[in-house]
Amino acid sequence: MADPQLTPQQEIAILKQQLAAAQRMAALGELTGTTTHEFNNVLTTIVNYAKLGLRHKDEPTRDKALDRILKAAQRAERITNSVLGMARNRKEEFAPTDVAKLIEESLVLLEREMTKYRVAVTKDFADAPPVRAIGNQIQQVLLNLMTNARQAMANGGQLTLRIAHDAQAGLVDLTIRDTGPGIPRDKLPRIFDRYYTTKSGPDATGKGGSGVGLSTCRDIVEAHQGRLRVESAVGKGTAFTIRLPVWVESESSVTQPHAPVAKLGVPTA
Numbered sequence: 278m279a280d281p282q283l284t285p286q287q288e289i290a291i292l293k294q295q296l297a298a299a300q301r302m303a304a305l306g307e308l309t310g311t312t313t314h315e316f317n318n319v320l321t322t323i324v325n326y327a328k329l330g331l332r333h334k335d336e337p338t339r340d341k342a343l344d345r346i347l348k349a350a351q352r353a354e355r356i357t358n359s360v361l362g363m364a365r366n367r368k369e370e371f372a373p374t375d376v377a378k379l380i381e382e383s384l385v386l387l388e389r390e391m392t393k394y395r396v397a398v399t400k401d402f403a404d405a406p407p408v409r410a411i412g413n414q415i416q417q418v419l420l421n422l423m424t425n426a427r428q429a430m431a432n433g434g435q436l437t438l439r440i441a442h443d444a445q446a447g448l449v450d451l452t453i454r455d456t457g458p459g460i461p462r463d464k465l466p467r468i469f470d471r472y473y474t475t476k477s478g479p480d481a482t483g484k485g486g487s488g489v490g491l492s493t494c495r496d497i498v499e500a501h502q503g504r505l506r507v508e509s510a511v512g513k514g515t516a517f518t519i520r521l522p523v524w525v526e527s528e529s530s531v532t533q534p535h536a537p538v539a540k541l542g543v544p545t546a
């Protein structure tokens with residue numbers, strides 16, 4: 278219900294935050310399917326190597342089995358940490374944020390999907406200082422953009438994740454580039470419109486088709502005083518760039534201006 282204390286602009290800002298929160302929960306729901314599957318694979322690996330180790334008494338085989346078990350368990354750990362990180366009611370506050378870590382955490386959640394759709398991932402990370410961000414929300418943007426990129430490459434392709442630092446301007450750029458079909462020039466202005474979609478519905482992974490992904494990404498990036506840009510060439514591919522301001526140490530989250538942030542996430546038990 279409309280609150281007479283709020284200006285229309287404040288109300289729009291709050292509604293945008295609420296939509297972003299709902300989109301995050303939807304994205305998390307979609308990820309649950311993928312990660313459960315992934316978890317099952319990890320368990321299969323553990324069970325099979327444990328059996329191998331029990332069957333063969335010689336030391337090299339047992340060492341190999343234990344090594345594979347350890348690696349699988351560590352992978353499981355990374356997956357749960359990433360999902361929990363997304364779901365947890367982390368502080369919804371601007372903080373110094375390591376973008377490379379955010380990209381890695383997002384990638385862990387989509388790795389299996391990328392392999393399944395034959396998408397090769399290349400990382401091109403320059404050293405960059407922490408940015409001023411709400412980590413959870415930028416991770417949501419990354420997951421949306423990476424999922425779009427994967428969906429654009431139905432028959433496989435190349436996903437390039439790039440970090441660049443413009444020290445002079447005090448900005449960090451994160452680029453998500455795909456080798457998909459690209460977006461025709463006349464469609465380009467519409468892709469950030471809410472509900473604009475060219476997908477007929479969720480794909481086999483349960484993702485896509487509601488047309489809220491990119492509009493949410495733009496809202497989040499703008500609330501970060503950043504910019505989200507797109508470049509696309511038909512037949513070559515598409516690149517989205519998130520530009521974020523570097524964290525400045527003298528500023529504190531109290532003095533840094535930011536839009537009102539709605540309470541996000543699942544209740545913490």
Ligand SMILES: Nc1ncnc2c1ncn2[C@@H]1O[C@H](COP(=O)(O)OP(=O)(O)OP(=O)(O)O)[C@@H](O)[C@H]1O
Pocket residue numbers: 421425426429455457458459460468473474475476484485486487488489490491492515
């Ligand atoms: N990397 C890309 N390559 C080609 N087209 C893209 C790419 N990213 C987005 N698009 C186009 O922009 C449209 C809008 O994207 P958006 O993420 O907002 O919605 P969606 O993916 O269709 O649905 P969802 O809300 O579930 O994400 C897509 O339907 C697609 O036509």
Ligand SMILES: [Mg+2]
Pocket residue numbers: 421424425485486490491
């Ligand atoms: Mg999308």
